[in-house]
Amino acid sequence: MTPKAVVFDIGNVLIEWLPERFFDAQIGEARRRAMFAEVDLHGMNDRIDRGETFRDVIYDTAEIYPQWRAEIQLWHDRWIDIAAPVIDHSLRLMQALQRAQVPVFSLTNFGIQTYDLAAERYPFLRQFDGDYISGHLGIIKPDAGIYAALENRSGVDPAALLFTDDRVDNINAAAARGWQTHHFTGPEGWANRLVLAGLLTEEDAK
Incomplete structure (x- = not known):
């Protein structure tokens, strides 16, 4: 899919x-x-x-x-x-997806006050199409409840979600719910996965 x-x-x-x-x-x-x-x-x-x-x-x-x-x-x-620096290529991929009109969500273990602090330094944190922040939800990855919250609030079929995270336990929890996943070890591999998924062209994924 x-x-x-x-x-x-x-x-x-x-x-x-x-x-x-x-x-x-x-x-x-x-x-x-x-x-x-x-x-x-x-x-x-x-x-x-x-x-x-x-x-x-x-x-x-x-x-x-x-x-x-x-x-x-x-x-x-x-x-x-x-919490620094920005991984520039990953940010370019996020922005390229949004230019392609692909909804982009955050699913992150982050505190309430720390997210606000980070967003002052990194304005792109206010530009997701949906924010799923553990501090506001009161639950952290890899607990199943945080994935369920995203599914329920976004209304997107779990099988139609593509999720990247640097932690294997978080990836495994998403995969167990039927999400498509990518273990993030660097932006180049993530770029390749987005191209393979048909979401970005090779040029847009640079």
């Missing part, structure tokens, strides 16, 4: 999200490894992505680990520097 809508993850598909790289640059790899081993920072971020308040979650966590207080607070204070 030719896809009727394309669904983009955001982190590491449209915008790079590599907190370890950021902290390596700030405090050095050895200290970063020690901090990430002691503090479940990705679990902390999952709470934000489920809809808890951005600043409260991070600053409360920092108080639990006073030896890492200043470093943990950077997750809040320098968040926009962690």
Whole structure:
């Protein structure tokens, strides 16, 4: 089936999200490894992505680990520097799909306040034809409920959705619901998949 809508993850598909790289640059790899081993920072971020308040979650966590207080607070204070840069080719693909009148949705694990912050830096985040943001839905990928929310609200047949994500568990959850999927490992492969699906020409996918 030719896809009727394309669904983009955001982190590491449209915008790079590599907190370890950021902290390596700030405090050095050895200290970063020690901090990430002691503090479940990705679990902390999952709470934000489920809809808890951005600043409260991070600053409360920092108080639990006073030896890492200043470093943990950077997750809040320098968040926009962690969520960077844009993956330009992926953005061009999103825009090319919209020029071709293919609906483009976001399906992303993102906090309420962090999405607003990101959209100030990256205005294209306000240009999707449908937004499915975990913080507003109160559920994160790969939980089946977030995929069901997109299906129900968009009205698109699951078999007609083409979804890309950098995480295999998220892809597998979508595939289990009958979605067409692409494991994102770089924009070139994603461009090729969109051409193969008949949604873009090779020229438009550059």
